[in-house]
Every structure is written in C-alpha cells, then in structure tokens.
Amino acid sequence: MSQAHPYTTLISAVNLQQNAQQANWVIVDCRHDLADPAAGRAAYDAGHIPQARFAHLDRDLSGPTHTADGTFKGRHPLPAPDALLATLRKWGINDDTQVIAYDAHGGMYAARLWWLLRSLGHASVAVLDGGLATWLAAGQTLSAVEPTPAIGNISLKPALVASVDAHDVLSNLTNLRRTLVDARAPDRFRGENETIDPVGGHIPGAKNRFFRDNLQADGRFKPGHQLHEEFSELISEPQTAVMQCGSGVTACHNLLALEIAGLHGAALYPGSWSEWCSDPSRPIATGA
Incomplete structure (x- = not known):
C-alpha cells in the first residue's frame, strides 16, 4: 500500500498482516464492554495484535458527560478536538499515519475511532474487517507487550464528517x-x-x-x-x-x-x- 491509496473504510486481516510492520502504521485496540468498562483493558493486557495501542471508550474516545453548567450531553459525548489530538499523538499518530482500528464486537467500537479521526480531517483510517477473530483465524499471534511509541504530530484539518x-x-x-x-x-x-x-x-x-x-x-x-x-x-x-x-x-x-x-x-x-x-x-x- 502506498500513502497515495490509503485504507479509508475496511482492511482485511491478510492486508493488515502484510503491512503491520510499516513505520507509518498504527494499530489501535478498541475492545470495550458497556457493562464492564474495565474488560477491554483486561482483554488487551491478556493479548492484542502486536504493537497495538489501547483506546478506552470512556476515557480516550469520549469527553465529559456534563457541561460546566451541569447539562447532560449523553453517555459518550465527543471528546474535545484538542484532547483527542493529544491522545492520538500519545499513540504516535502523525499526519501521514495509516491507522487501523479493531475490536472483538463486529466493529461497534472501532468504528467510533474511525469516525473521530475523520472528524479531525484524517482520512487514512480503516477498521479491521471481522475484528480480532479474523486476525486469529488467519493464523496470526497476539502480544502482551504494550508499545511505547514516540509522540506523534497529527494536526487538525478540515473535518471529513x-x-x-x-x-x-x-x-x-x-x-x-x-x-x-x-x-x-x-x-x-x-x-x-x-x-x-x-x-x-x-x-x-x-x-x-x-x-x-x-x-x-x-x-x-x-x-x-x-x-x-x-x-x-x-x-x-x-x-x-x-x-x-x-x-x-x-x-x-x-x-x-x-x-x-x-x-x-x-x-x-x-x-x-x-x-x-x-x-x-x-x-x-x-x-x-
């Protein structure tokens, strides 16, 4: 894959495996359980796609549930752009990074990260089609090591959504x-x-x-x-x-x-x- 033709919707497990070691690719594990908010992190710690970062729905992919005057904005309001950019930079995401989001829930949480990146104007983001199950079905392994990437430089661009x-x-x-x-x-x-x-x-x-x-x-x-x-x-x-x-x-x-x-x-x-x-x-x- 060249950056002239990024993955912008879905990627197969085979194509991810072929490209996962590229320096400008970042994989993000978005597993979550609404009934048990700690379950996603526990699953990540037990084993994730090698080099994947972990995104917590409540802390990383959502903002505060109430405004300063106490108004309820919903259970998962959008994070402020500055806060989201800081999180993405912490994961080592740059303006030219191909981001791959995955979960084990049919894409229901990975799609949230997909949309959020597009809201910042970042088009090179795709969801692993079939999630973690397809990665394992393709014979790929998991890792329990959490990477420590260098800080990225992703910047705010005109929204695509x-x-x-x-x-x-x-x-x-x-x-x-x-x-x-x-x-x-x-x-x-x-x-x-x-x-x-x-x-x-x-x-x-x-x-x-x-x-x-x-x-x-x-x-x-x-x-x-x-x-x-x-x-x-x-x-x-x-x-x-x-x-x-x-x-x-x-x-x-x-x-x-x-x-x-x-x-x-x-x-x-x-x-x-x-x-x-x-x-x-x-x-x-x-x-x-």
Whole structure:
C-alpha cells in the first residue's frame, strides 16, 4: 500500500498482516464492554495484535458527560478536538499515519475511532474487517507487550464528517429536512427491554437500522452493493440523513457502512438517545 491509496473504510486481516510492520502504521485496540468498562483493558493486557495501542471508550474516545453548567450531553459525548489530538499523538499518530482500528464486537467500537479521526480531517483510517477473530483465524499471534511509541504530530484539518446537536434534531421534528436512523436493537428502539438509559423509546420519526444488520454471519461487513441497496430503502439522500443510537457509538457503525456503500455525507448525532431522553420536554415515541 502506498500513502497515495490509503485504507479509508475496511482492511482485511491478510492486508493488515502484510503491512503491520510499516513505520507509518498504527494499530489501535478498541475492545470495550458497556457493562464492564474495565474488560477491554483486561482483554488487551491478556493479548492484542502486536504493537497495538489501547483506546478506552470512556476515557480516550469520549469527553465529559456534563457541561460546566451541569447539562447532560449523553453517555459518550465527543471528546474535545484538542484532547483527542493529544491522545492520538500519545499513540504516535502523525499526519501521514495509516491507522487501523479493531475490536472483538463486529466493529461497534472501532468504528467510533474511525469516525473521530475523520472528524479531525484524517482520512487514512480503516477498521479491521471481522475484528480480532479474523486476525486469529488467519493464523496470526497476539502480544502482551504494550508499545511505547514516540509522540506523534497529527494536526487538525478540515473535518471529513458532519454532526448535529439536539437543537437540530428538535427543529427537524417540524421541518422534516433530515431522515433520522437509529442503530439500536429493534426492541430498544420500540421502547422494550431498555436497560441502559432511564427512558425507553426513540426520537419521533426515526427509522431503525440495527448496526449488526451491516454484518454477514461471519462478522465481516456485507459487500458495498448490498449495503447500498439496504440503506437506500431507508434514506433517499445521504446528505440529509442523521445517524444516531444510544450514545453516539454504534451510529458510527452505520456511518462506516454508508461509506462502504458509497453513500457519503450523512451526519452523526453524538448525544443520541441518551442525551435526547434526559430532557423531559423532548417528545418520545414507542413501538415500531
């Protein structure tokens, strides 16, 4: 691979193995468990792809949950750009670095890092298709050694992605300019079996696309043409679509799937349902 043709969506385990030793490649382990926030680090310590850094969803890939005046911004707000840049530099990421993110959860956390790097204008970032399982299935080994990279120099560039806030989503309830797509499981979308957020349901008018529907049975992403066909049944213009979920994490999985499908320009609502339902003045819907 030359830097003229970076990996910008997915990479196979074979291609990662062939390139992993390149000096300008950085691999990041994004494993996490919402019910046990320490589990990802424990799994990393037990064994990770050699030279991989570890990204903690709560500490590295999210910002403070409340503003200075105490307003709740959702369970996983976006980190401030300066804080995110400092984290990425700590991992040794430069402006010309090819970043590879992986997890063991179908890409649900790796896609968050993919989107965050694109929010800083960094295009050379891809998700390991099929995650850690495909690396191991390809006969590759793991390491328990944590690397100590030199500080990187990644800088802020014009964003390659867009985002909206709760005010934009509230306004959309009347002007209907955007199509909202919720990445949560169908039962949570309907307002059933809600165990994470204090209120069940969804934003009125939202459509449901469970992020796991982007994957094949083997855990790899469906082909681009299939994703294009399936998402085209939900959204007419990707530039007017907004992806959301519970806290702005698995929505990035849908955004990655859209990019694979060639449907560019959809925005992220980072606060998602966790922020939306925290204000009782905002309307909610239940059912299909």
